[in-house]
Amino acid sequence: MLKDKRYYTLMLFAPTANSQFRKYNIPHKYVYMTAVLAGVGLLTILFGAYSAIRYASLELEYQLTKKDNRALRQENDEKQKAQNKLETRIASQEPLLQKLAESTGVKTSTDIGKNIGAGGPDEKDMKGLEEATNKLEKGLRDIKEVVAANQIKLSAIPSIWPVRGYITSGIGDRSNPFGGGGSETHPGLDIAATHGTAIEPGGDGIVIKAGPQGGYGNLVVIDHGYGITTRYGHMSRIDVKVGDHVHRGMQLGAVGSTGRSTGPHLHYEVRLYDRVVDPMNYLPKDQ
Numbered sequence: 001m002l003k004d005k006r007y008y009t010l011m012l013f014a015p016t017a018n019s020q021f022r023k024y025n026i027p028h029k030y031v032y033m034t035a036v037l038a039g040v041g042l043l044t045i046l047f048g049a050y051s052a053i054r055y056a057s058l059e060l061e062y063q064l065t066k067k068d069n070r071a072l073r074q075e076n077d078e079k080q081k082a083q084n085k086l087e088t089r090i091a092s093q094e095p096l097l098q099k100l101a102e103s104t105g106v107k108t109s110t111d112i113g114k115n116i117g118a119g120g121p122d123e124k125d126m127k128g129l130e131e132a133t134n135k136l137e138k139g140l141r142d143i144k145e146v147v148a149a150n151q152i153k154l155s156a157i158p159s160i161w162p163v164r165g166y167i168t169s170g171i172g173d174r175s176n177p178f179g180g181g182g183s184e185t186h187p188g189l190d191i192a193a194t195h196g197t198a199i200e201p202g203g204d205g206i207v208i209k210a211g212p213q214g215g216y217g218n219l220v221v222i223d224h225g226y227g228i229t230t231r232y233g234h235m236s237r238i239d240v241k242v243g244d245h246v247h248r249g250m251q252l253g254a255v256g257s258t259g260r261s262t263g264p265h266l267h268y269e270v271r272l273y274d275r276v277v278d279p280m281n282y283l284p285k286d287q
């Protein structure tokens with residue numbers, strides 16, 4: 001092995017009053033060793049810095065992921081809570097729907113709560129919730145239709161007094177009011193009232209006759225649907241015409257004594273499929 005005996009000469013000059021050069025002889029090997037050590041040191045520092053930066057970025061990534069996870073879990077929990085609340089609310093409508101269905105005679109599904117699970121907000125539970133909501137909606141729709149139909153029927157049924165007054169004759173056999181003996185079957189209700197008293201329909205319907213007709217005198221006939229018609233006789237004045245839609249509270253005309261009548265009164269008749277029935281069956285006991 002060769003020994004390197006070469007030197008580097010380092011000259012130092014200090015610029016003072018007693019300036020002089022100083023000379024140092026440094027062996028080559030020391031210079032090389034210093035350079036190698038400096039290189040190793042630099043690499044170590046660089047690697048350390050790189051490791052530190054990499055660790056910091058990984059740590060940051062981890063923290064961010066952890067934060068995201070926490071946010072997602074919280075969001076999930078909130079959705080679960082909202083869904084549970086919704087499920088409870090929908091299921092709680094079941095008894096009410098059942099009650100409404102019973103009172104209106106509607107056959108409706110009453111197993112709304114069955115489809116509602118207690119799991120997480122996954123697809124299956126959302127499907128159950130949707131099915132339950134559909135059932136609830138359908139049940140309410142069915143009931144609404146029946147209620148609307150009942151409402152129409154109720155207002156069509158002749159169940160209010162067409163005039164207020166003293167009942168002089170009911171339905172059934174009675175002696176001939178014109179004298180001369182014998183009896184006749186009276187097909188309606190005679191309600192005495194002063195001439196000109198307003199007459200209103202017993203229920204909603206359509207006028208199918210408005211004009212004089214034999215013993216009835218001036219007659220109005222109303223078709224209420226459901227096979228029910230009403231007749232208003234002996235009127236002094238008629239205020240409606242055939243085809244008119246009439247409602248409770250409207251004026252059909254006025255009390256009079258036209259036709260076969262002994263004094264101002266309303267002859268009121270109710271027919272079911274054109275057969276005379278007792279109007280009292282439809283009317284409230286008190287006028």
Ligand SMILES: [Zn+2]
Pocket residue numbers: 169186188189190266267268
């Ligand atoms: Zn009569």
